[in-house]
Amino acid sequence: MTMSHRERFFMAVDLKQPDMVPITDLGLDPPIIEAITGEKLGGFSLIAGSETNPWEVSVRNRIAMCKACLKLDFDAIPVISDYSLCSKTYRPKFISKTRFIDEWGRILDARKETKTTWWVGGTVDTEEDMKNYTPPDPEAEGIYEMIERVVKTMKDKDAAVMCQGHAGWHMAFQVRGGIDKFIIDMYKRPSLARRFLEKIAETCRGLVKLMLEAGVEVAFITDDYADNHSPLMSLKQFREFEIPNIRSMIKLAEKYGVPVLKHTDGNIYPILDDMIEAGIRGIHPIEPGAMDLKDVKERYGSKVCILGNVDCRRVLPFGTEEEVRRDVRRCIDAAAHGGGYILASSNSLHANCKVENIYTMIDETRKYGRYPLRKSSSR
Numbered sequence: 001m002t003m004s005h006r007e008r009f010f011m012a013v014d015l016k017q018p019d020m021v022p023i024t025d026l027g028l029d030p031p032i033i034e035a036i037t038g039e040k041l042g043g044f045s046l047i048a049g050s051e052t053n054p055w056e057v058s059v060r061n062r063i064a065m066c067k068a069c070l071k072l073d074f075d076a077i078p079v080i081s082d083y084s085l086c087s088k089t090y091r092p093k094f095i096s097k098t099r100f101i102d103e104w105g106r107i108l109d110a111r112k113e114t115k116t117t118w119w120v121g122g123t124v125d126t127e128e129d130m131k132n133y134t135p136p137d138p139e140a141e142g143i144y145e146m147i148e149r150v151v152k153t154m155k156d157k158d159a160a161v162m163c164q165g166h167a168g169w170h171m172a173f174q175v176r177g178g179i180d181k182f183i184i185d186m187y188k189r190p191s192l193a194r195r196f197l198e199k200i201a202e203t204c205r206g207l208v209k210l211m212l213e214a215g216v217e218v219a220f221i222t223d224d225y226a227d228n229h230s231p232l233m234s235l236k237q238f239r240e241f242e243i244p245n246i247r248s249m250i251k252l253a254e255k256y257g258v259p260v261l262k263h264t265d266g267n268i269y270p271i272l273d274d275m276i277e278a279g280i281r282g283i284h285p286i287e288p289g290a291m292d293l294k295d296v297k298e299r300y301g302s303k304v305c306i307l308g309n310v311d312c313r314r315v316l317p318f319g320t321e322e323e324v325r326r327d328v329r330r331c332i333d334a335a336a337h338g339g340g341y342i343l344a345s346s347n348s349l350h351a352n353c354k355v356e357n358i359y360t361m362i363d364e365t366r367k368y369g370r371y372p373l374r375k376s377s378s379r
Helices: 005-013 030-037 054-071 127-132 143-152 169-176 179-188 190-213 235-255 269-278 293-300 321-335 355-368
Strands: 076-081 099-101 106-111 116-122 160-165 218-221 260-263 282-284 305-310 341-345
Touching: 005 076, 005 160, 005 341, 030 054, 030 355, 054 076, 054 143, 076 143, 106 169, 116 169, 127 190, 143 190, 160 190, 169 179, 169 190, 169 235, 179 190, 179 235, 190 218, 190 235, 218 235, 235 260, 235 269, 269 282, 269 293, 293 305, 293 321, 305 321, 321 341, 321 355, 341 355
Parallel strands: 076 160, 160 218, 218 260, 260 282, 282 305, 305 341
Antiparallel strands: 099 106, 106 116
16 A cells, blocks of 8 residues: 555654655755756855845745655655744845855855855854854744745645754854864863853754744754764763753654654764664764664664665765666665665755756665565665
């Protein structure tokens, strides 16, 4: 019996075996959206950075992403993100032809060829800046209206509605101007670092609360905690500074009956148990080269849903059709047996991915990922 997209996705989140492996992803860059929908997007990226009316541009771009995901036949769609949210009065403060300061105080660089933005720095330079810093107001004019308008486009659509937010850490180090700076704060000025992080985490929760009130069904928390070798902070620091924010986000989502999934790149073996104990229901993307998908499935597959990890660094941008199909089969063979697995890329469908390879990834998942699964043929 064929399940609906929503049923399929939530069954996998519940660590059960659906009719076939579900598909989703963390996001699509503007060139991918344009190629799939045929629509021309405005502004720089899905992170509100348009010079003129960024609020309206951000709304249109998020709706276009939803359309692209529906065309790709995703089972769950990243409908709205705190990265895309801005007030109606927001205008980026340009400090060069391509660089601007956003509402958070982050410095972003706009790449017009791909319509994306890259974080390059922050504006909180001193201890006094940390004390006086005020994050954006979740209740500012237009923020809930933006969320509601985008989420409404998914009404009566057969796909789980996901939102993306942050627990606190990611926005804190970006506003501060660097991971190294905030790590030093945590060592040398722990009380100040904690107060600074708490202000940001409170705003992050406020934004996710608005998304939950608008009717999203899944909360994806997307702070990055590691590189390919290890977490970016010690286990002690993680437990002291960030786990409380993760727990608070999960407690908030539980009030709405919404599961929380976690994205973080890198080698998270040292902190994975803590995140699962905190209540995370899914982990993405089990980055290739940093962690082993089969090992994670064997060790944690009975505790947490696994999402990922088709290689978006080499295979999706540069691979042949057969290499893409082989990588999809590798993922399914490693993690899909018994259910509790959702196929996605190893980060996101970024501008360098070949659109034809994205379609191939989905096609192979629908063919090879039907339960009961075949015997391994990924080699």
